[in-house]
Amino acid sequence: MKTRLEEMSWQEVESFLKDDRLPILIPVGSIEQHGYHLPLGTDSMVAIGLANDAATLTQTMVTPPLWFGWSPHHLALPGSVSIRAEVLIELAYDVLESLSLHGAKKFIIINGHRIVNIPWLQIASERAKRKLGVQIAIFDPAYMIKEIAEKLGFGEIGHAEEIETSHALHLFRELVHMEKAQDYVHRKKVHYHIDPRISNDTLCYIPMTAKELKAISGKSGGTTGRPSLASADKGKILHDHLIKRLVEVIEEFRTIG
Numbered sequence: 001m002k003t004r005l006e007e008m009s010w011q012e013v014e015s016f017l018k019d020d021r022l023p024i025l026i027p028v029g030s031i032e033q034h035g036y037h038l039p040l041g042t043d044s045m046v047a048i049g050l051a052n053d054a055a056t057l058t059q060t061m062v063t064p065p066l067w068f069g070w071s072p073h074h075l076a077l078p079g080s081v082s083i084r085a086e087v088l089i090e091l092a093y094d095v096l097e098s099l100s101l102h103g104a105k106k107f108i109i110i111n112g113h114r115i116v117n118i119p120w121l122q123i124a125s126e127r128a129k130r131k132l133g134v135q136i137a138i139f140d141p142a143y144m145i146k147e148i149a150e151k152l153g154f155g156e157i158g159h160a161e162e163i164e165t166s167h168a169l170h171l172f173r174e175l176v177h178m179e180k181a182q183d184y185v186h187r188k189k190v191h192y193h194i195d196p197r198i199s200n201d202t203l204c205y206i207p208m209t210a211k212e213l214k215a216i217s218g219k220s221g222g223t224t225g226r227p228s229l230a231s232a233d234k235g236k237i238l239h240d241h242l243i244k245r246l247v248e249v250i251e252e253f254r255t256i257g
Helices: 010-016 042-058 072-076 085-101 114-132 162-171 210-220 232-255
Strands: 024-028 106-111 135-139
Touching: 024 042, 024 085, 042 106, 042 162, 042 232, 072 210, 085 106, 085 114, 106 114, 106 232, 114 135, 135 232, 162 232
Parallel strands: 024 106, 106 135
Antiparallel strands: none
16 A cells, blocks of 8 residues: 555545544654764654654555754754744645645644754644644654663754664664764753753753854764764664654544544
8 A cells, every 4th residue: 555645646545535534644854954974854854764664554644744844053054954934834734734625634743853843833733723623743753752762871862963863874874974973062051951851940942043053063063962872773773662652643543533
């Protein structure tokens, strides 16, 4: 059975949508610098990998990815592309509305761009739930690895650190250049933590400016964290855990009326 929307005919989509218990998966990521060692499309490719593997296991549908995200701070380095959040809200809503017009009632958005994409995805999803009467979940790996991250020895979430690098080594090893990986652990702030696993009191996340990122990139090439600790074995365990959780969410959605 085909699972990718772009490979299906309209009749095949019509047939799929007859069972409105099945959610449609929408992978969302970004095109932005990921240090010296990872490709610009890392976030999107992670979301795509998760979506495709889960769809194969559950025989649900995956839309083409939304490759671009909100990445204003990463414009400090070449190749990064940032789309305004207000534009992304409209884009995501239009995708949801288009599919809902044809009978889709359930969606799972798989976000590979972590906390930065969350605000506009929440706004688009809330509007779609309210106006279209659809059901939506946002699946984000940063929130779905709380139970396994410490077992794998992962440090705090940064950028292109051992978590992302391990996952990349599992999914697209040929695009990862570990010989170029540069560790950089910046000074911790007492009341500012972006990792969902951290239980400390914290201020809310605001992306740094391009100027601030540029200053860091001079020391790390754009990385924050310790990619040198990454491994493909950790990446496989991480990916398998995320797929297990994603399949569980899909199955839960099947039972929602």
